[in-house]
Amino acid sequence: AQRVTQPEKLLSVFKGAPVELKCNYSYSGSPELFWYVQYSRQRLQLLLRHISRESIKGFTADLNKGETSFHLKKPFAQEEDSAMYYCAGSGNTGKLIFGQGTTLQVKP
Amino acid sequence: GAGVSQSPSNKVTEKGKDVELRCDPISGHTALYWYRQSLGQGLEFLIYFQGNSAPDKSGLPSDRFSAERTGGSVSTLTIQRTQQEDSAVYLCASSLGGGGAVYEQYFGPGTRLTVT
Known part of the structure; x- marks a missing residue:
């Protein structure tokens, strides 16, 4: 069965610290992977997709087929x-x- | 341009009543999706419409749930004989869709359904 797993419900870091939000997938074939973000009181929106290989708001995500992972990273959290x-x-x-989603909390 | 809109934004209903949730997709988008966001289950796919093709209903949790899309545009999600476990935020999304390519989905603000 197709499955996407985010092991952390909450990730809390200080401003300026590196961030890594973990994601693992189980899919037959070659899936397309995405990260979506929902800011407080806003609608769900696309952050980035693996096929475009771009950096959005300083975030990047690399597809690792060997580890079936698509972790989201940012060097300095805001x-x-x-x-x-x-x-x-x-x-x-x-x-x-x-x-299941991960809440990122960046503390001042 | 206008994004995906959904109505009502909030709906409180009594257990056993039927409810209808509406979605207006972005003009020109041929694909329309319904998802459910709940505390216990996260974000779940419910149903997918693409053009004139038969909808993919594989995510509907029971036969109390149904959806239609009239004229390839507006969609209505109907829940019959609502139960408390149906309480959730129901999200609609649309995309250019189709043809085996994967397009960005644009989400609406959601309808928060509370079953008392």
Whole structure:
């Protein structure tokens, strides 16, 4: 079965510290992987997708097929990064399978 | 342009009643998705519409749940005989969709359903 796992419910770091939000997946074929973010009182929005290989708001994520991981990283966390982050996978229909989500709390 | 809109934003209903939730996708988007966000289950896929194809209903949790999409645009998610475990935020998303390519999904603000 297709599955996306985020092992941490909450990650708390100080401003300026490095951040790594973990994501592992179990998918047949070659899924597309995404990170979505939901800031307080805002709608869910796409942060980045593995196929585009770009850095958004200083975040990057590398697909590691050997470890079936797609961890989200940022070298220096900012307070405005505090939000709920969801890792998601998609087959060719586009429907998303989400992980449980990780709340990132960046303390001043 | 206008994003995905959903109505109502909040709905409180009594156990056993039927509810209808509405989604207006972005104009021109052929794919429409419904998801459910709840404390215990996280974000779950419910149903997917793509153009005129038969919908993918594989995520619907029971036969009390149904959805339709009229004219390839507006969609309505109906929950019959609501139960307390149906309480959740129901999210709608749309994308350009289709053809085996994966497009960015744009999410609506959600409908918070509370079953008392």
